[in-house]
Amino acid sequence: MIVRIMGEGQWKLADSHFGELNGLDDELLAEMENGDTDGFRRTLGALLDAVRRLGEPLPDDVLEPSELILPAPDAGLEEVRKMLTDDGLIPG
Template sequence: MIVRIMGEGQWKLDDSHFPELNALDDELLEEMESGEEEGFRRALGALLDAVRRLGSPIPDDALDPSELILPAPDATLAGVREMLGDDGLVPG
């Protein structure tokens, strides 16, 4: 699976990492529902850090399509809510 972090680049991740990413996505959705910016930032940071840790960076000049696009680290809670609607970041 290829994951793009907006404003940063792409990472290639093995499908075996899906359960961990789904769990982090669930935490992020809970924080979004609570409406607390600090918890949202922590959960988003954990999800992005997992992608960076588990994945292999793809060169910037590669033109591989992303299967998943995540918000930038500096995204706001309101901006991500608008982008997602009621859907999670990681398809389940």
């Protein structure tokens, strides 16, 4: 799966990594619902770091259709809230 982090680039991730990403996504969603801004910042950073750590970055000159788009590291709570689906940021 191709994942884009807004403002940074794209990473190719194996489907086997989505369990870890979904766990962080669930945590992020709970923090947003509770208005926990510090927790939101921490977990958003951890989610994006996991994509960078687990994925293979695509070269800047390669543009693949992204199956998943994640917010930029400095995205605010309201900005991320607009990107949410019923499943959070990551389907499943």
